[in-house]
Amino acid sequence: MSFLEAMQQRYSTKKYNASKKIKEEDIQSLKEILRLSPSSINSQPWKFTFVRDQKTKEKLSKVSWINTEKVLDCDTLIVLSRIDNLEVFENQIKEELPEAAVNYYNETIKPKPESYIKSWFDKQVYLSLGILLSACAEMGIDSTPMEGLNPEDYDKILELDNYATLVAVAIGYRDEDDHNQPSKKPKSRMSIDKIIDTV
Secondary structure: OHHHHHHHHHEEEOOEEEOOOOOHHHHHHHHHHHHOOOOOHOOOOEEEEEEEEHHHHHHHOOOHHHHHHHHOOOOOEEEEEEOOOOHHHHHHHHHHHHHHHHHHHHHHHOOOOHHHHHHHHHHHHHHHHHHHHHHHHHHOOOOEEEEOOHHHHHHHOOOOOOEEEEEEEEEEEOOOOOOOOOOOOOOOOOOOHOOOOOO
C-alpha cells in the first residue's frame, strides 16, 4: 500500500475492537518513530506517555468527556505533553543541543513572554502528532486524535511533573460496525483547487 492509499483509508476511529491487540514490536516502532519526530532547533520539548494499563485507562476515561469509550476500548492511549517548566527546558537544551541551537533559543525565543514560549513548545508537539498519525496509517493501525479531555486531570493521573498534557491519541483496530470508517462514511475534504496553489 502506498502512503497516499494509507492516508485515503485513515480516519478518526469512533469505535474500537477491544479484543484486537497491537503487536508489541509495532508499539516499540511507534515509540522510536515519536523519538525521531522533527522539532524546531531539535528542541524536543515533549514527553510521550503510552498508557496500556486498563486501570489507568479507566481513570483517564472518566476525564475524557465524549471520548470515554475510545479510551476504554483502544489498545493503547498515547498522551502527548509539552514541557511546562522553562527552567527544565533550558537545562535540557544545554545538555542535549549544540551551542548554536542554544544561542538561537536564548536570542530569539527566550526574550518572548512565557505564553509565547509555551505556544512554541505546543507547535513542536503537534509536529510529532502528525508524524504519529501518519505512521499509524502506514502501519495499518487505526487512531483517534483527541483534544476532548481535561488536561489538568490527565496531568494528575499520570503524575506529569513539569509537563502539561496537550492531546491524546487512541490507537488500536476499528470495530467492524464503526460508522465513521470510509467504507461507510466517505471522507469529506475540500477540493484540491481550493486549498493548493502552484506559483
